[in-house]
Amino acid sequence: MDCRVLGEVSENPYVLLLNDLSLIPISHYFFAFLAFSFAFLYHFLEFHFLQDLFNGFRGSPIGLTYNPSSPIYHGVVSKCRILHARYLATPWLSSPHFQTVFLSFFGRPPAFSYRRKLFNLSDGGTVALDWLLSSDVSGDVFSTNNAIPKGDTTPIVLVIPGLTSDSDAAYIKHLAFNTAKKGWNVVVSNHRGLGGISVTSDFFYNAGWTEDLRTVVSNLHDEYPNAPLFLVGLSVGANILVKYLGEDGDKVPVAGAVAICSPWDLLIGDRFIGRRLLQKFYDKALTTGLLGYAQLHQPRFFRLANWEGIKKSRSIRDFDQHATCIVGKFETVDTYYRRCTSANYVGNVSVPLLCISALDDPVCTREAIPWEECRANINIVLATTKHGGHLAFFEGLTAAGIWWVRATDEFLKILHSSQYMHVQKMVSFGAQSSLDSSIDQGPYVNIAEDGMVAAVGNEQAKENRTEDVLEQQKTHQRKTNEMVSGEQDDHMIKPEPCSGEIVQSSEQATTRQDSKPLDVISPVRRCLELLSQRSRWSFWLLVYVAIVTSWPLVGSALQIVFRKKLRNISRAA
Template structure:
């Protein structure tokens, strides 16, 4: 070794003695560590856990009858979920689902449905006979009185009936003896747009229209619904909007974004999320390219082509066509989290905590826990709509969970039934329950009142108000008693005619009916007088500085002779 060699030269000579294969091995190890962290791989955790999977966490209301009567009997939801070992990453699962997915093979039966505004929706049906070993195509329709349950499926963004996860779900439903119908979004499923309206994350009118159609066509068949991704957001929003008036007997929301504003921020946070954002944008641009004739007429086509993110596309296309001011306005208006509290249908929600598209930060935990009709099932792993299980990734865990949930719900007494609009359970103000007065042709006033309703209101009033009502009725009936006393002799000799008897009954009935109305008017008048005095007092206090100055200017000479000079200086 030459003593004149520097430390750097010595290090380089030492490095040259190491075989090149060692360097390649080191680079490979560093790359694996980076990818392990970047892709959020968890196979080592699964190995340390003995490949037993993770338990499913259920969030529900402690008084929920849906949990006690339905979910508590679902074995899958109370079990554990184990990811396919070679797909131990949310990104690997999501990518594998979209490019491969291992979907079953079958053929749908297509029905074209026209909406009231002229739009066209492709309804793709899959029936038990289509997946039977010896499938028969002799009967291609369902009878009007068929009681076989129907499951309506709403796909996610840029998905249709041909998507792998939709096929997994439809096949499982049909294999169980139920009918599945996929309600494709407008312009998807190989169907051209026939109107100037496109689907979006908050457009619930198509779901409402299809639900009404299915109920009218098959009134005896229980109707269930499953929404996936954006379709789950649309379904939850629809259930919250319609409440008890929907025909849906039970529903499931899979990997819902819940709050679109939070998901928009999340998908632009990290590099890996930006990859999904870019992929979704390309899909939306392909969709717009397919319907360029309409998009170029209604929106700025050049800006749509230049879009680099979903937010850009929504700014230049969705907001323009949907008449939203900004993308944030559209996201707030279309988010389903605010409608959770109004849901009255038994709803199973499934989400993965490592979902790379719909973040767990958007899940409305407290709202789901407060609603007795909702059960939220979450797993540590699963990706976006994937949840592959088994060595060969033969199936999706959430498909089995939803199928079991619907089966147990169908055999229970907790299925939702639409309440008739003729008997709404709404609380109305007491004044609105009072009698209505109608003016007849001869100038007489007659009361139109519901006896049962009026009686119910009086029965629910506090004792004070009941006494007040009785007193008012007694005062009103006093003149009638005097008249009867004075005319007693006439009544003894002259028998009243039927017309007179009916007239007296009408007068008595009118007085009894208008007594509550008079009482409420008196109360309003009394409160009104108090309010007027209070307003006058406030007006004097607030205007006194100006009023004092005006009085001094007008009556300064007269006041000067009465009021001391020191007061005027102040």
């Protein structure tokens, strides 16, 4: 009996468990490992194939954000069938990371050749303008001498590439070829130092450098004044585009514009791209492109920036610290990001603007999209897709097409045939920077339940200023009348009062003096009325707080008064 007990005690439960596990075939462990790896990668790489499968591969609808009174939506976007349809990503690219990587390494761009024209800037810089005419893709014989007539009315689409990209990028070629195929002329404005052109001045481009775009747009408008000019910005190029449109407002000679996958807020984008492992991969890839750009122009970077710091850069922020901030004369990296953020200029855009972003963009986060600012501007329509990656948006079984290219072409075509194309405003009075206007137009903030802070319009503030101006005008008019009447009394004989005339008497003067204290109370009354109009609940909450806080003092005083009265009554009785 003792031996049996000792034998049972000696059996370790873990040993029994291991013995049982050893009986399971190794192939089962292999399949379990594969299933676990598949589930992990499916979540890690943000696949949505199963969601598309369960949805019957119908795709997801396009989200449109616009002002209810926007003429651009009702007159243009409402007629865009692509924007009111659904977007279905290529099934075997059902991941934003797969789409973005596929675009970078493959992309399947169409084959064609540009016509290059070098454009010299006022500061000595040089940019390459790569043209693709409609005749170049229509089957006609390619000729370098085939120039655009000065009086040509064929629309021109100016494309602004993304960070370290040029006209040879796959997504640029897709856009240029499809636009030229529609019968329009396309010109790609390469950034300084890109497209095989050397940097010929001490100025480099950055995410907020709008001077080159402004000069190129002005030159194109002067050369082809009868041709409608449209702008398309991509990624960082979209940030430059929106910032330029906001800076110049009505003065831009642009008929319409499209911004694709804009980073919107560079400070938020900087925090996002260093947050997760996959985002750090994109950060490293983009930094490698920036280092290659710096290596091409080493002599100038060595002289103007911190070359040793540039070589040691491991992120976009490091490169901006050692290169962009020094050359651009920004105090800090955050200062550079704040000043070059295009979201600050959205409210001042006066050109019909279509903005397209993917909610699963792994580079430009959805957290930076200025939803409320876009909704407040009647000239902007924001289109968001559930999937698409960064600048990819591949569609079809063979991934032969890009969705945003079709959407852009359709929007510009309908805008061109409508009455809503923007016309340049030659004279502008009281111009102010967009940053100032955004502060002036948003003196109040609205905190939503999710913690997002949005600016509230300044209609009430304008009403307050209007009332104050009117009050000042009335006071000034009354004082002027009194001064004029006094002068007339001193230099002229006072006429006899007659019917229809108002004669100032001593009683009226006394009445005016007695009514002066009311002018002191009226500002307080006006503030209370405005407070009650702005938020009725806040007004009554203020009244409740005032009653609760003052009740101990008021209650004690009332108790003392009534106690004395009761005591006097009891004595009299």
